[in-house]
Amino acid sequence: MRILLLLIPVVVASCTEADPRVSFNADVRPILNAKCVGCHGGVKQAGDLGLIFRENALGAVVPGQPRRSELIRRVRHEDPEVRMPYEAPPLSEAEIQTLERWIEQGAEWEDHWAYEPPVPTPPSSPVPDGGNEIDAYVADALLASGISPAPAAPPATLLRRVSLDLTGLPPTPEEMETFLADPSEAAYSRAVDRLLASPRYGEHRAAGWLDLARYADSRGYERDRPRTIWPYRDWVIRAFNDDMPFDQFTVEQLAGDLLPNPTPDQLIATAFHRNTPSNGEGGTNNEEYRTVSVMDRVNTTWEVWQGTTMACVQCHSHPYDPILHEDYYNSFAFFNNTADHDHVWELPAVRIPSAALRGKIDSLQNWVTSYGTDAEADYWLRFLQTREPIVRPYYFEDVVGGVFTDRADEDFMVMRSGNSFLLPTTSLDSVEALHLLSGDRRDYVLEVRLDDSTGATVATYDSQRKQGSGPKIISLDSVRGRHRLFVTVTGEEKDVPLTNIYGFYFQARLPGAGRDNYAAVKQYIADLAGSRDSVQVPVLSDHPPEMQRTTHLFERGNWLVPGRVLDGGVPAIMPPLPAGQEKNRLTFARWLTAPENPLTARVAVNRIWGELFGTGLVATPEDFGSQGAMPTHPELLDWLAVHFATDLKWSTKQLIRLIVHSKTYRQSSAARPELGDDPYNQLLARGPRSRLTAEQLRDQMLAVSGLLSDKMYGPGVMPPQPDGLWDHIPYSDIKWETSAGEDRYRRAVYTYLRRSVIHPGLTTFDGSSREICLSRRTETNTPLQALATLNDPAFTEAMHHLVGEVLNETDDPALAVDRLHRRVLYRPIREGDREDLLQLYREALREYDGRQKDALFVVANVLFNLDEFLTKS
């Protein structure tokens, strides 16, 4: 810890001695943050003094006049009752002098480094032979410390490292042999390009991204029902494999639905924010959990793209950073208009139709493109994709008698005979029919009148004329203008529920009346509306303008105490939103990836760096604010960020290619005595070394044993897990059914992830619980992990399989041990290790009555548990 504190000033503030001017960011802010803002911050402002904004600080600071500044008087005061920091050790003389000089020089404020736009400064050191710019920046920092870089890692280590980092898998024996035969620079480049082009690349990168997306195959909380959202996981894998530029990757996930003519894939991308848990427990209020989801979307977006702890301002202004309470709800406003509502059906959803429906969809789409206006084409596209917007019961007005349950599993209006409500004002000019979504319980007649209970009847539905299982299509008389619609239900039986109404869809008139085939194509509307023959993926879908929710600030973060109305915006410390644009998610998403945004590219390159090196250049990828870590190599971070967003055009593959070609990445990770002062490798004077992730452990085990399936995509699979884990979940009877065939041996990214009972292979090895966004996993080293790799039947199955393969090649024990070793660790066995393992083999052979296969299994069991196997070196 002490080392870190010493190191940061060296790296960050190396210019202060030459410049007598005090730097607010380098010299003053650290003192304020460490000693003052706990009581004089953004939340607690003791004595009305806060030191987050200059305006507030001026209460105790008189620029140019330290002697007249209350701040100096108080830190110098001899009476401990008056002296600041209160009830804490006084500031050092050096600290006080720094503050005095700063005030003398005008008490200028500087924005925190992360809010300043990145400006690349060239490194002082030259680019070394065989390296790139990264090495020059790293050399700049190393020069100051007098430490030299580590030698290059041995070729076998390097190929295993880069293979695990780029694809999550070890190399195949052939790939290793090829590389060992020619470990030249050119061969390394070829290997990197091969790895980046491999479909395994996208699977590996997705595994990391899904932690941020809090992806799971179930909804969480009590019943933890399944959720069909795996097409989003597949979208992520494809996006990485296609090297979708990061700006596009951002916009599609945050606002793909608001792009013009969104493709089904662009809608699926928005499932990023439908990964929020939902609560299906009987008595829970849907609006409450919708609000929870929206808050989670705000927090996650800011953490993932801005490294900003927006969650801190949910209840009050930020205690440490210049972000206000209202900024939270200005972000909230962007996310507050999606139609999802913690519905049990997980709507809205994009429909991925079966092949059987494809023809009708194409015909309908072609029809409206040919005969409709652009607006009509947009309308029908939305119908085909999502069937939204639906007017749901929380929009019903002047409800008489109807009971809106608004409860986890009952999101409908219970209607008894004589009950009525009004549908909100909307233009009926082009409406041809209403689609009634209801669960009918008794016979009833539903009547729709114009404007109010006395208006003309414009539509009628008699439940005795059944239409099948889908929505009931009720044709509406031709009406012009904007109206409310009065809906009433009558039946013979009084005081019993007749029907549960989920909502209404206003169906427009199909254009092209009078053309050939009009009637046939029109019939497709009913066919498609009633069809359940499609995969439904929950997605974002905004309410149309007249149905938009009003966003209030929540006093102290409590959703039951709405405060003033806010309509969307960004913190004043950041560049403004573009003028003249609609304040919605799309504008916000584009603002994130605009060149002016100082954080997005930095945060993105830092994440990639962290995944490759174990720790980011900013060690807190989730927090670039004043309480987060300072960058160890600020110039490198800024150069990478600008290079990524401009020269590399947001190409993640190119960025990774650049980093793994640096000599810094290719160093040996062995410890050296002179690195004793840098245990966290902040100077980057050695290569990375870390335990494999939960996913890599499983995948590697399957890969080296020859069991791994390379099948991609599709619903989550269920590899073996201990019996009974799913048996005691309340109100849930879904079962873990162990997958057969190659699905048993799929990569971990395809394992079915149920939030309430995550596969122990993931939880034991520090996997995310996928409930909230997780920017980095905390690596642990525990006896439960040892038990898992020693005894988990999935692991032992792989060991048996590998032993079988080796025994097919040789039954000579020494040779078999050598081959096993090479298959698992990719290098010749050490003489001493061979002796140890043969000794163990002989003991096992005695125990197993000479059964060679069983004895060799014990050797494989050892190899799969070696530190070298479990670690990326």
Place this chain on the structure above:
Amino acid sequence: MLKPEQEASLRLAEFNSRRFFLRQCTLGLGGIALGGLLGCGGELATSPQTPTTATLGPLDLAPHARRVIYLHMAGAPSQLETFDYKPDLIKLHGKDCPPSLLDGKRFAFIQGTPKMLGPQANFAQHGESRAWVSDLLPHFSTVVDEVAFLRAVHTEEFNHAPAQLLMHTGSPRLGRPAMGSWVTYGLGSDNENLPGFIVLTSGGREPSAGKKLWSSGFLPSIEQGVQCRTEGDPILYLSDPNHMSRDLRGKSIEAINRINRQQHKELGDPETLTRIAQYEMAFKMQVSVPEVMDISKEPAHIHEMYGTEPGRASFANNCLMARRLAEADVRFIQLYDWGWDMHGTSRDTSLGEGLADKCRAIDRPMTALLRDLKQRGLLEDTLVVWGGEFGRTPMQENRGGTTNPFLGRDHHGEAFTMWMAGGGIRGGASYGQTDAIGYAGVNERAHIHDVQATILNRLGLDHEKLTYPFQGRNFRLTDVAGEAITPLFG
């Protein structure tokens, strides 16, 4: 075994070394055992931003308890049929609930105007403390003088999963660490061969919030509660594969560790040394875990006392296991018993029969647990906590506006009863009062965060100082609230 004051000085001595090798002092390692072996290993791969030990000193407060046994009745037992005697409610039985109790209130299932519902059990006073206990708990009424009652506990949550999460993680949302994880994070564990946070469940189902109630959340995964199971391996992957003998397993672990030591010589990564130690511990756990979980060798009079039947999953068996785990110095022993959600929608959820059955199933074993801990001298440094996630309404539930077929009560967060006993708790104490019908607390109310602060306090932990940095701020079990309830302290 150490007395609290001895532990206090020991913790002080441990503290300086603890923070250097916390990742090893995990499963019951208290730090001491591996301290010498591992030196300052294990920090290399971590970082200053990922603390693996609590940053507080060991002695924020004097510890009175060394461990916790927490008995959670999942589903929320009715306080009005167990401990909160409300004779006035008898008079109001069958009358319409006044609007003042309904306006602006949120209920899980009650709609319209429900009827008031008198207590469905008979009450009497017991012990020197004259504590009211219903006749559904005849055994327990003989030990009330060991117990301190909190009679006006309250919570904002009125659905099971969120309320359970609030009770055990300090937040109704998913993602926070469990109390047991916070405790082992703060204190480590004293047992070398067992996890520091063990969970036992009974009643046929897991609690509504499931395994999230013993998740380590954002704390290092080493702090996650380990569920001991009655079927299969008591801990996952404890059994060796392929009928491997104990001797051969030992030799294979020796081989692993020998090669790993060689690896460490070459690369110098302290994580490798940690791994060697963890393999040794795993080997020991393979014996110690089944041993401690095996209640069959307990003498007959103990089985009689608890009402245990070895081999069967029951609350009684779990109580006896809890005592064995306490004896083995496991830090946090968490029991969940499912089936207390008496809505009155069926016989099993009726106050008349369902509740009586559940009370019968816990009455003898939880009484035995207190007596047994006491006779072994364990009660003085073991804090025992009992409660549900909220209380029940004084009104009869009328789901969807119609009366339920059996007598039942809806969820209710404004007032319910919990009790604590043992380590640092004054037996016979009573804290908090509810109004004449048990609807709300009128004085000495205790919020869930207060209960949590109290539990941490008895363990010597200041709930405001036990923090962990995550997503840019310091989190704690009690969020931004909570105050220890000192009147309960002995």
